[in-house]
Amino acid sequence: xxxxxxxxxxxxxxxxxxxxxxxxxxxxxxxxxxxxxxxxxxxxxxxxxxxxxxxxxxxxxxxxxxxxxxxxxxxxxxxxxxxxxxxxxxxxxxxxxxxxxxxxxxxxxxxxxxxxxxxxxxxxxxxxxxxxxxxxxxxxxxxxxxxxxxxxxxxxxxxxxxxxxxxxxxxxxxxxxxxxxxxxxxxxxxxxxxxxxxxxxxxxxxxxxxxxxxxxxxxxxxxxxxxxxxxxxxxxxxxxxxxxxxxxxxxxxxxxxxxxxxxxxxxxxxxxxxxxxxxxxxxxxxxxxxxxxxxxxxxxxxxxxxxxxxxxxxxxxxxxxxxxxxxxxxxxxxxxxxxxxxxxxxxxxxx
Amino acid sequence: xxxxxxxxxxxxxxxxxxxxxxxxxxxxxxxxxxxxxxxxxxxxxxxxxxxxxxxxxxxxxxxxxxxxxxxxxxxxxxxxxxxxxxxxxxxxxxxxxxxxxxxxxxxxxxxxxxxxxxxxxxxxxxxxxxxxxxxxxxxxxxxxxxxxxxxxxxxxxxxxxxxxxxxxxxxxxxxxxxxxxxxxxxxxxxxxxxxxxxxxxxxxxxxxxxxxxxxxxxxxxxxxxxxxxxxxxxxxxxxxxxxxxxxxxxxxxxxxxxxxxxxxxxxxxxxxxxxxxxxxxxxxxxxxxxxxxxxxxxxxxxxxxxxxxxxxxxxxxxxxxxxxxxxxxxxxxxxxxxxxxxxxxxxxxxxxxxxxxxxxxxxxxxxxxxxxxxxxxxxxxxxxxxxxxxxxxxxxxxxxxxxxxxxxxxxxxxxxxxxxxxxxxxxxxxxxxxxxxxxxxxxxxxxxxxxxxxxxxxxxxxxxxxxxxxxxxxxxxxxxxxxxxxxxxxxxxxxxxxxxxxxxxxxxxxxxxxxxxxxxxxxxxxxxxxxxxxxxxxxxxxxxxxxxxxxxxxxxxxxxxxxxxxxxxxxxxxxxxxxxxxxxxxxxxxxxxxxxxxxxxxxxxxxxxxxxx
Numbered sequence: 001x002x003x004x005x006x007x008x009x010x011x012x013x014x015x016x017x018x019x020x021x022x023x024x025x026x027x028x029x030x031x032x033x034x035x036x037x038x039x040x041x042x043x044x045x046x047x048x049x050x051x052x053x054x055x056x057x058x059x060x061x062x063x064x065x066x067x068x069x070x071x072x073x074x075x076x077x078x079x080x081x082x083x084x085x086x087x088x089x090x091x092x093x094x095x096x097x098x099x100x101x102x103x104x105x106x107x108x109x110x111x112x113x114x115x116x117x118x119x120x121x122x123x124x125x126x127x128x129x130x131x132x133x134x135x136x137x138x139x140x141x142x143x144x145x146x147x148x149x150x151x152x153x154x155x156x157x158x159x160x161x162x163x164x165x166x167x168x169x170x171x172x173x174x175x176x177x178x179x180x181x182x183x184x185x186x187x188x189x190x191x192x193x194x195x196x197x198x199x200x201x202x203x204x205x206x207x208x209x210x211x212x213x214x215x216x217x218x219x220x221x222x223x224x225x226x227x228x229x230x231x232x233x234x235x236x237x238x239x240x241x242x243x244x245x246x247x248x249x250x251x252x253x254x255x256x257x258x259x260x261x262x263x264x265x266x267x268x269x270x271x272x273x274x275x276x277x278x279x280x281x282x283x284x285x286x287x288x289x290x291x292x293x294x295x296x297x298x299x300x301x302x303x304x305x306x307x308x309x310x311x312x313x314x315x316x317x318x319x320x321x322x323x324x325x326x327x328x329x330x331x332x333x334x335x336x337x338x339x340x341x342x343x344x345x346x347x348x349x350x351x
Numbered sequence: 352x353x354x355x356x357x358x359x360x361x362x363x364x365x366x367x368x369x370x371x372x373x374x375x376x377x378x379x380x381x382x383x384x385x386x387x388x389x390x391x392x393x394x395x396x397x398x399x400x401x402x403x404x405x406x407x408x409x410x411x412x413x414x415x416x417x418x419x420x421x422x423x424x425x426x427x428x429x430x431x432x433x434x435x436x437x438x439x440x441x442x443x444x445x446x447x448x449x450x451x452x453x454x455x456x457x458x459x460x461x462x463x464x465x466x467x468x469x470x471x472x473x474x475x476x477x478x479x480x481x482x483x484x485x486x487x488x489x490x491x492x493x494x495x496x497x498x499x500x501x502x503x504x505x506x507x508x509x510x511x512x513x514x515x516x517x518x519x520x521x522x523x524x525x526x527x528x529x530x531x532x533x534x535x536x537x538x539x540x541x542x543x544x545x546x547x548x549x550x551x552x553x554x555x556x557x558x559x560x561x562x563x564x565x566x567x568x569x570x571x572x573x574x575x576x577x578x579x580x581x582x583x584x585x586x587x588x589x590x591x592x593x594x595x596x597x598x599x600x601x602x603x604x605x606x607x608x609x610x611x612x613x614x615x616x617x618x619x620x621x622x623x624x625x626x627x628x629x630x631x632x633x634x635x636x637x638x639x640x641x642x643x644x645x646x647x648x649x650x651x652x653x654x655x656x657x658x659x660x661x662x663x664x665x666x667x668x669x670x671x672x673x674x675x676x677x678x679x680x681x682x683x684x685x686x687x688x689x690x691x692x693x694x695x696x697x698x699x700x701x702x703x704x705x706x707x708x709x710x711x712x713x714x715x716x717x718x719x720x721x722x723x724x725x726x727x728x729x730x731x732x733x734x735x736x737x738x739x740x741x742x743x744x745x746x747x748x749x750x751x752x753x754x755x756x757x758x759x760x761x762x763x764x765x766x767x768x769x770x771x772x773x774x775x776x777x778x779x780x781x782x783x784x785x786x787x788x789x790x791x792x793x794x795x796x797x798x799x800x801x802x803x804x805x806x807x808x809x810x811x812x813x814x815x816x817x818x819x820x821x822x823x824x825x826x827x828x829x830x831x832x833x834x835x836x837x838x839x840x841x842x843x844x845x846x847x848x849x850x851x852x853x854x855x856x857x858x859x860x861x862x863x864x865x866x867x868x869x870x871x872x873x874x875x876x877x878x879x880x881x882x883x884x885x886x887x888x889x890x891x892x893x894x895x896x897x898x899x900x901x902x903x904x905x906x907x908x909x910x911x912x913x914x915x916x917x918x919x920x921x922x923x924x925x926x927x928x929x930x931x932x933x934x935x936x937x938x939x940x941x942x943x944x945x946x947x948x949x950x951x952x953x954x955x956x957x958x959x960x961x962x963x964x
Binding site for chain 2 (some may be wrong): 055056057059060061067072073077078079080081082084085088089090092093094095096097098100102103117120121123124166187227321323324325327328329331333335336338339340342344346347350351
């Protein structure tokens with residue numbers, strides 16, 4: 001075939017604040033099923049990182065094993081990615097951040113990877129408050145092994161084959177709050193506007209930001225009887241609030257909201273998460289209230305979404321460990337190898 | 352079968368005996384948690400400070416307090432540091448075990464004991480010295496809780512008096528042990544003198560054992576292998592340390608934490624140039640070390656057998672995805688919980704090929720304290736050079752017992768950070784394929800997360816991949832990858848510490864040993880030569896993969912005994928696989944009691960095979 005060339009007028013490409021176009025945040029084409037909720041989440045991750053202007057070279061993309069864990073290959077090709085072992089991404093991500101605190105770490109996991117095989121590591125990650133975003137792409141089933149229930153499947157939910165789940169669901173948000181997580185959000189793959197705002201908020205958080213995102217599995221768990229399907233989520237979603245994210249590098253718009261109609265949460269980097277009231281007053285900095293809300297919404301079979309809990313000043317694990325400001329990987333060898341006089345002193349003490 | 356000659360001392364009731372000078376072992380039997388650690392340490396150091404080569408072994412139960420524990424101190428003028436099977440002087444403080452301890456002594460040995468235990472009627476071929484230690488303690492101390500602790504220091508004074516240990520040295524050792532606690536120092540010195548005085552006043556010497564000043568410990572240190580490994584790691588520039596408590600490896604992580612806090616806190620900022628994390632389990636401990644190694648840090652974890660089992664999956668990932676990290680295995684007796692406070696070399700096959708699929712890992716096998724230090728440092732160089740997990744296979748005997756050695760030499764060579772490409776390197780090269788073997792040594796180049804270059808990023812995965820790190824299930828990609836990893840293992844063969852070989856004229860029999868088993872080998876070879884006239888060639892393995900030198904060694908021997916501390920002869924199996932036909936020369940000597948290997952055991956095994964009666 002002959003190659004045709006055509007002179008085209010170059011449109012100036014739209015770029016973000018660090019001069020990158022959105023394509024700089026793209027990954028490989030997805031190999032997931034068409035219509036998978038995970039791909040919708042991937043798009044919002046790309047959007048959030050692009051709009052905030054995160055340097056892709058400084059991003060570490062982490063995952064475990066499962067459909068969700070494949071997705072780091074589908075965004076930000078310019079970043080290093082690590083597809084580790086099933087349920088154990090939290091420890092690998094922890095080590096990564098200990099070694100290089102200059103990185104921006106995002107981990108993508110699934111409900112099996114997090115709440116079944118990976119429950120222990122998930123809990124300890126949250127306890128430590130490792131600085132990273134932890135996204136659970138929650139569909140209630142194992143996709144790669146063809147549709148077995150995971151630990152987040154609701155009691156009474158059915159598989160396509162008619163199998164009924166008779167065990168109680170693990171609620172990742174309540175659990176996260178119990179574990180001391182300092183940024184707990186729930187969202188839905190079908191609600192891009194909310195999701196992107198929560199992701200941006202997560203980017204400006206100093207500790208672990210956990211996003212439990214209901215992400216329907218179109219192949220194995222999108223049927224009537226499923227409680228993780230698109231239609232179920234749409235019908236049962238209850239918004240805690242409308243969320244706007246105002247990054248620290250932008251002036252905060254002086255919009256006047258009537259008293260009690262909006263609440264600003266100031267993040268550690270100066271950004272603001274603005275929460276606008278939907279039906280009720282809700283203070284996401286009140287931990288007890290957050291737990292109560294989660295329990296009552298679960299009892300009412302609602303899908304409660306929004307910023308459920310946040311503690312913007314929680315101490316990150318790196319501060320707990322009193323780590324030096326310079327990333328450990330950048331320390332010159334003379335800084336990490338004590339001199340001969342130290343060895344001599346230690347030897348003298350042993351004589 | 353020939354009966355091995357053992358040193359037998361016949362008691363002579365008239366009191367005239369040849370003296371035994373600077374060649375004895377003292378066993379102290381106490382109750383776990385009774386504070387005997389201080390007195391045993393003081394006793395050992397007092398002998399050491401007299402210039403007599405000394406080593407100390409702690410045989411303790413898996414228990415906090417109340418169960419029997421034994422501490423054995425060996426003084427050896429010839430400098431033997433291995434375990435001595437026969438106990439010469441028993442210090443019996445534990446009512447629970449006193450009878451059995453006395454029953455197992457060879458004739459002519461000495462029992463120094465708490466008077467209340469009334470042991471003298473048990474046998475009439477031993478020398479008994481009853482001392483009312485608890486009465487002495489009660490006279491000296493009003494507080495009952497303290498009495499038990501100080502009673503132990505009284506036996507130090509008593510045994511010092513019997514053996515001729517200089518009381519000044521006991522005082523120096525007490526001061527060293529209790530550091531700045533002056534009250535404790537004064538009290539313990541007083542009690543030690545009371546113990547000595549009682550012996551002078553009431554118990555004339557009837558045994559042949561004596562300790563006399565020598566000059567063989569000047570400038571030497573006493574250290575345990577876990578501390579030595581910790582020092583090696585610190586001077587190797589470790590920055591991320593992750594661990595989960597487990598006997599007998601805990602003291603490695605703890606010693607390292609202490610050293611790092613002391614010597615690696617930035618004096619200007621007061622901040623740490625290291626991260627130590629006590630993980631939630633061994634899986635997470637290795638996961639963190641792998642994440643840190645992937646990011647370019649020198650990272651490590653330390654554990655023992657059960658932890659090694661748990662680390663299996665992650666080890667496979669780090670092998671396949673080629674991520675450096677160092678794993679210390681302070682081996683204990685398995686399988687399962689096994690004997691958690693006893694020593695073994697039972698993880699050799701596990702370490703060699705931990706994880707599913709085809710895997711093979713470098714394993715460094717330190718044989719003494721200097722090597723615990725040096726190999727721990729070197730392991731970080733190797734891990735980064737080879738881009739894979741490197742094991743340091745220590746054991747409880749090395750790790751938790753006290754060994755005399757020369758002070759460690761400061762490592763002067765620059766670190767080997769391996770094949771890491773910077774942004775500038777990428778710019779020059781113009782291309783980057785993470786898993787491509789450009790140099791023919793099987794070792795590819797890597798970039799670190801955070802590298803500011805469009806070519807830098809790659810996707811790390813434990814699934815099949817091509818040489819550009821892309822996901823691949825293509826058969827040819829898989830074969831190419833696995834063959835390259837094998838090539839890398841062959842490169843490792845040359846890079847790991849090579850065996851130490853000692854060939855003797857006339858020798859046709861060879862012995863191969865490694866790790867803590869080495870501590871018995873000098874004595875064993877001396878026994879075989881002096882008692883049986885058999886010269887022995889000796890090869891000490893220091894690492895896996897096995898060195899090509901192994902074949903040459905076996906070629907010059909008629910038979911080769913592989914001495915190790917496990918039931919099945921795990922290293923012998925690996926050696927036989929390596930040797931092929933020449934493997935028929937290999938014989939196994941396996942010691943798996945959980946106790947440290949003693950020279951006499953090996954000597955007896957060799958003689959049983961070489962001179963069957």
